[in-house]
Amino acid sequence: MLTAVSVAALVVAAVVVVLLIRRLRDRRGFSSPLERVVHDTLHTASQAATALRRGLSAESATVAAPHLRALLGTAATALTDARGELLAWHGGGEQHAEDLLTAARRALETSRRALVPHADVDCGRLGCAVRALVVVPLVLEDTGVVGVLGAVSTSEAGPGLLRTADEVARYAATQIELAELDDSRNALASAEVRALRAQISPHFLYNALTTIASFVRTDPERARELVLEFADFTRYSFRTAGEFTTLADELRNIDRYLTLERARFGSRLQVRLQVAPEVLGVVLPFLALQPLVENAVRHGLSGSANGGTVTVVAEDAGTECVISVEDDGVGMDPARLQPGGDLSTAEAHSSGTHVGLGNVDDRLRAAFGDDYGLVVETALGAGTKVSLRVPKFRAGVRS
Numbered sequence: 001m002l003t004a005v006s007v008a009a010l011v012v013a014a015v016v017v018v019l020l021i022r023r024l025r026d027r028r029g030f031s032s033p034l035e036r037v038v039h040d041t042l043h044t045a046s047q048a049a050t051a052l053r054r055g056l057s058a059e060s061a062t063v064a065a066p067h068l069r070a071l072l073g074t075a076a077t078a079l080t081d082a083r084g085e086l087l088a089w090h091g092g093g094e095q096h097a098e099d100l101l102t103a104a105r106r107a108l109e110t111s112r113r114a115l116v117p118h119a120d121v122d123c124g125r126l127g128c129a130v131r132a133l134v135v136v137p138l139v140l141e142d143t144g145v146v147g148v149l150g151a152v153s154t155s156e157a158g159p160g161l162l163r164t165a166d167e168v169a170r171y172a173a174t175q176i177e178l179a180e181l182d183d184s185r186n187a188l189a190s191a192e193v194r195a196l197r198a199q200i201s202p203h204f205l206y207n208a209l210t211t212i213a214s215f216v217r218t219d220p221e222r223a224r225e226l227v228l229e230f231a232d233f234t235r236y237s238f239r240t241a242g243e244f245t246t247l248a249d250e251l252r253n254i255d256r257y258l259t260l261e262r263a264r265f266g267s268r269l270q271v272r273l274q275v276a277p278e279v280l281g282v283v284l285p286f287l288a289l290q291p292l293v294e295n296a297v298r299h300g301l302s303g304s305a306n307g308g309t310v311t312v313v314a315e316d317a318g319t320e321c322v323i324s325v326e327d328d329g330v331g332m333d334p335a336r337l338q339p340g341g342d343l344s345t346a347e348a349h350s351s352g353t354h355v356g357l358g359n360v361d362d363r364l365r366a367a368f369g370d371d372y373g374l375v376v377e378t379a380l381g382a383g384t385k386v387s388l389r390v391p392k393f394r395a396g397v398r399s
Helices: 004-026 034-052 058-072 094-110 159-199 202-218 220-237 247-268 290-301 357-368
Strands: 076-080 086-091 114-116 132-140 144-153 244-246 269-275 283-285 308-317 320-327 375-378 384-391
Touching: 034 058, 034 159, 058 076, 058 086, 058 144, 058 159, 076 094, 086 094, 094 114, 094 132, 094 144, 132 159, 144 159, 202 220, 202 247, 220 247, 244 247, 247 269, 247 283, 247 290, 247 308, 269 290, 283 357, 290 308, 290 320, 290 357, 290 384, 357 384
Parallel strands: 269 308
Antiparallel strands: 076 086, 076 144, 114 132, 132 144, 244 283, 308 320, 320 384, 375 384
8 A cells, every 4th residue: 555655746746747748838949958857857856845745735835836837938936725615725817716725625525626718717907918717626545625726827728727737736736644653743742741641650759759758757858859850850851842852861860760769668669870971962752761760679678578679771882872761670581572682562561560661652653653662571470671872863753
């Protein structure tokens, strides 16, 4: 099945072929090289795409219209919304705006392109060069018709212009569809973060407040410090700014969490941190590490009267940062994980035994690709080590 991106590539190729034929035909006798024509066409298409990837609005339509007009090679280009209201007009022939909008609204009702010939657009004005109007619905696969692309031609419109208008409209629709996919992805990411916040152990919050209360009489200064740590922890964990953060910020929040847990467990909880300074600026999904550390604390201390140790390591690995969180607790049966230690469908983690790990795994894969999911190493009685890799740079990913 073709993805939206592959469809976009095919549409770009189709637009290029159509315009190459038209431009080479128009430039017969000139010495402009083929490479220049290809460059001009792709550059124009990319400028239109940049605007439309923000969605279809008056602002994006105004920016995209001149580039779509250049692709069409017509006297004017217009874009409407799904109600047939004009979003943008670029070029001449504004005296025929109402004619074009009437045709656009018909196209919205029928979901079919339409050609309005000269006989139906002859305004009788002296010097009016408009000979035809073309309207093509902008159709998205899941949403349906979201608007109309209109073209004003100063020559009698033939099959060539209709085909070109079809291809340009399909290209524009694909860019708008990609914008909607981006919006859906962002909404999903936000929902996943909200779900993860809901999974932050209520027992931890209750126990942290109980621990703070226990220090109020015996050590008021210590209680005050813990209240501030708790406030900073909750402020960070429930922030609304962005789906990514830096490793430095994530580690600071983990330090707050561990400060509260050590106040509760005392010497039973030992923590080791080994972080390469050069990876502190690496960007990763928000709250990607806190669930790993919370699980390590829970399982590292589980079933052990003497407590346990949690080890957090962040290493520089060339173009990547490798992070691991390890505990020396009870471990688990590796058979409960799919081959390779991949947590994407691990029964233990999807069932809630491990807080939020499936959520973190999903967000890592969504941000960086399927090669960047969580990996677990474990055995009964041998503790658990959860690792992840994060690229030092990925286009579109920033804190």
